[in-house]
Amino acid sequence: MSHQGEILQEAIKNSGISITRIVDDLGITRPTIYRKFKEETLDYGFVKKVGDLIGHDFSQDFTTSEQTALPFVTHSVSPTSGSAVPSKTLSLQQPEPDCTKQLLALQTKYISLLEAYNELLLKVYGPR
The missing domain is CATH 1.10.260 (434 Repressor (Amino-terminal Domain))
Structure with missing residues (x-):
């Protein structure tokens, strides 16, 4: 098939x-x-x-x-060097039947990823 x-x-x-x-x-x-x-x-x-x-x-x-079904892929984020970036694992979630709830869940994930990215940038490049 x-x-x-x-x-x-x-x-x-x-x-x-x-x-x-x-x-x-x-x-x-x-x-x-x-x-x-x-x-x-x-x-x-x-x-x-x-x-x-x-x-x-x-x-x-x-x-x-x-x-x-929205195919969310789970990845375990692990530091490749000896950095102090915390390891995070995203869990697979069942899709919400309500589109608004799906969008809010995606927004939360997106904001979480942006915050982690900003922390990483601060650790790598330091404050401006």
């Missing part, structure tokens, strides 16, 4: 619309879309945008649970 990236690639190919036009309309690069073709699960928002561009309804191609 094909994974979501392959289904997306096949739908784009069958649409007859060029990859160049699609990436231009989406505001992404060609390597980005080719990476998406290799992914087993895709973000629903991205698939919806592509579907709108090529005139394809992916609702029959993906199950309902796959449509609502």
Whole structure:
């Protein structure tokens, strides 16, 4: 069975619309879309945008649970040198059924990452 990236690639190919036009309309690069073709699960928002561009309804191609799943990848951040940057592990969370809650969760994660980045910059370059 094909994974979501392959289904997306096949739908784009069958649409007859060029990859160049699609990436231009989406505001992404060609390597980005080719990476998406290799992914087993895709973000629903991205698939919806592509579907709108090529005139394809992916609702029959993906199950309902796959449509609502946002594939968050967990990485364990560990310092490579002897720095004092704390190690953080992001946990995999079940997607919230409410879009507002999803956005708030993403905002919280984003702010957390920005704060960690700022701490790292201060440790590496010091205060201005």
